[in-house]
Amino acid sequence: MVRVSDWSETSRIATLFTREHGKLRALAKGGRRLRSPFESSLDLLNHDRMVLIRKNSGGLHLLTEASQLGRFQGLARDYQALNGAYLVAELLGDWTEENDPHPVVFDAALGCLRDLDSGSWNPRDRVVVFELALLVDLGYRPEFGGCVGCGKKAEKGPAAFAFGSGGLVCRECRRDQRGWRELPEACWKLARDLVAALEAGRDGRTEFSEAAESARREVRPWLGEYLSWIRGRRPRLMGWQEE
Numbered sequence: 001m002v003r004v005s006d007w008s009e010t011s012r013i014a015t016l017f018t019r020e021h022g023k024l025r026a027l028a029k030g031g032r033r034l035r036s037p038f039e040s041s042l043d044l045l046n047h048d049r050m051v052l053i054r055k056n057s058g059g060l061h062l063l064t065e066a067s068q069l070g071r072f073q074g075l076a077r078d079y080q081a082l083n084g085a086y087l088v089a090e091l092l093g094d095w096t097e098e099n100d101p102h103p104v105v106f107d108a109a110l111g112c113l114r115d116l117d118s119g120s121w122n123p124r125d126r127v128v129v130f131e132l133a134l135l136v137d138l139g140y141r142p143e144f145g146g147c148v149g150c151g152k153k154a155e156k157g158p159a160a161f162a163f164g165s166g167g168l169v170c171r172e173c174r175r176d177q178r179g180w181r182e183l184p185e186a187c188w189k190l191a192r193d194l195v196a197a198l199e200a201g202r203d204g205r206t207e208f209s210e211a212a213e214s215a216r217r218e219v220r221p222w223l224g225e226y227l228s229w230i231r232g233r234r235p236r237l238m239g240w241q242e243e
């Protein structure tokens with residue numbers, strides 16, 4: 001569940017992010033009444049099993065049954081983790097289309113929420129990993145192998161990341177780019193290694209634990225700017241991550 005809003009005195013509209021069907025909007029009749037068939041499954045950020053009557057005409061689906069698979073109660077105890085979880089929900093809601101399944105994104109989000117809930121690693125770092133997984137799966141994989149303009153191999157030292165081209169650009173090709181940000185070597189190497197870890201089926205924890213604090217700090221605003229560039233607006237909850 002990534003969003004919920006009131007529909008009437010007794011009903012609510014739930015925006016769900018499902019593994020099989022992607023984002024769906026469903027009407028939950030009686031969803032505001034206590035002891036409804038949905039009990040507390042209509043809370044944001046739960047992991048639920050939902051039974052829906054599908055409407056193929058593009059209208060709202062009808063939610064008939066819901067039961068919880070996982071409640072992330074640890075989030076309530078950690079303000080940072082809660083902020084991270086809300087940012088994940090915002091990105092799922094804004095970056096995906098209805099009825100467009102992205103099981104990789106679903107699994108990445110669920111893994112992220114579980115880690116945020118357990119408090120096993122820094123929430124800001126953990127959300128970075130989710131954001132990179134989202135970008136890769138949706139076709140915006142950041143390229144660090146060489147210049148996206150001329151192919152020249154990335155060398156030692158700081159490098160410019162061009163947002164429009166989604167990758168590093170050399171000094172000459174930089175001139176043709178509208179938006180770019182210079183990244184210190186440790187930062188672009190961390191981002192590169194995190195993408196490689198994700199593609200190898202790992203979660204990036206090792207890469208983060210070996211990275212310098214400065215690289216971890218630099219990677220967040222770069223990623224925030226890249227996400228904002230692609231969507232043409234800044235995620236509302238991004239400020240938390242860049243603090």
Ligand SMILES: [Zn+2]
Pocket residue numbers: 147148149150151152169170171172173174
């Ligand atoms: Zn170049």
